[in-house]
Amino acid sequence: MRALIFAAGLGTRLKPITDTMPKALVPVCSKPLLGHIIEKLKRSGYNEVVINLHHFAEKIRNYVEDNGNFGIKVFFSDETDLLRETGGGIRHAAALLNDGEPFLVHNVDIISNLNLEEFYEAHMAESISPDTPLATLLVSERETSRYFLFDTENNLTGWMNVLSGEVKSPFAELRREPSANFDAEGFLKEHSLKKYAFAGTHVISPEIFRLMQDMPERFPIVDFYLKMADKYIIKGYVCNNLEMVDVGKLDSLEKAEHLCRKLLNE
Numbered sequence: 001m002r003a004l005i006f007a008a009g010l011g012t013r014l015k016p017i018t019d020t021m022p023k024a025l026v027p028v029c030s031k032p033l034l035g036h037i038i039e040k041l042k043r044s045g046y047n048e049v050v051i052n053l054h055h056f057a058e059k060i061r062n063y064v065e066d067n068g069n070f071g072i073k074v075f076f077s078d079e080t081d082l083l084r085e086t087g088g089g090i091r092h093a094a095a096l097l098n099d100g101e102p103f104l105v106h107n108v109d110i111i112s113n114l115n116l117e118e119f120y121e122a123h124m125a126e127s128i129s130p131d132t133p134l135a136t137l138l139v140s141e142r143e144t145s146r147y148f149l150f151d152t153e154n155n156l157t158g159w160m161n162v163l164s165g166e167v168k169s170p171f172a173e174l175r176r177e178p179s180a181n182f183d184a185e186g187f188l189k190e191h192s193l194k195k196y197a198f199a200g201t202h203v204i205s206p207e208i209f210r211l212m213q214d215m216p217e218r219f220p221i222v223d224f225y226l227k228m229a230d231k232y233i234i235k236g237y238v239c240n241n242l243e244m245v246d247v248g249k250l251d252s253l254e255k256a257e258h259l260c261r262k263l264l265n266e
Helices: 033-043 057-066 085-092 116-126 184-190 221-228 250-265
Strands: 002-006 048-053 073-078 103-107 110-112 135-140 146-150 156-161 166-168 194-204 234-238 244-246
Touching: 002 033, 002 085, 033 048, 033 057, 033 103, 033 110, 048 057, 057 073, 085 221, 103 116, 110 194, 110 250, 116 135, 116 194, 116 234, 135 146, 156 221, 156 234, 184 194, 244 250
Parallel strands: 002 048, 002 103, 048 073, 135 234
Antiparallel strands: 103 194, 110 244, 135 194, 146 156, 146 194, 156 166
């Protein structure tokens, strides 16, 4: 099983810590974020891990090598020439990821209690149906300002910013320009939609590489999913008991420490 860890980001919201180290090596419970993710992947059956690199790339390489590659196969997708964002980063790593089987993508700054085995199995169970999902996205009812929108069968239909009132969708009847008077809950009820927050983890079919061929070198995966949602099935996996911390800001480090200690004691 193969997985991609997004570790190329600049970590600007974690400055000044990331002035001297990549976000991937920021410690939580005395261990770099990257170490937590690799070990969790290994426990969940992933024996080949790809890490994309940009900011302080050599420090990440050295950390992995100093830990003996954590006893698994670790490959690096080098983006030091250009930070390609999430979609471009997946496509850039195609040669390392595409073995004909679905693969996992995980942000390096996510600490959670997600059972990765159950998540992968949920995607594979959907693949038995005639409409094989292009991807399965981990989502939850976490409060935020931006949400993915799903129909009654948990198929992706769009994206909403509840603060600006903007709705992006490949379906014309759902698209909305920013509006100060937007009634988000009324909109959802009118179109029988549900909104969920994305949790930075997805299982993706290798079919995605063919579909990405005409995309620019640098693009967000969210834009790609929205472009494809009217042509391919993109599922939402709702984890109702999800405990998660996105270690994106300085004030989230204490929360991450608390959750990490809780998970280590379970």
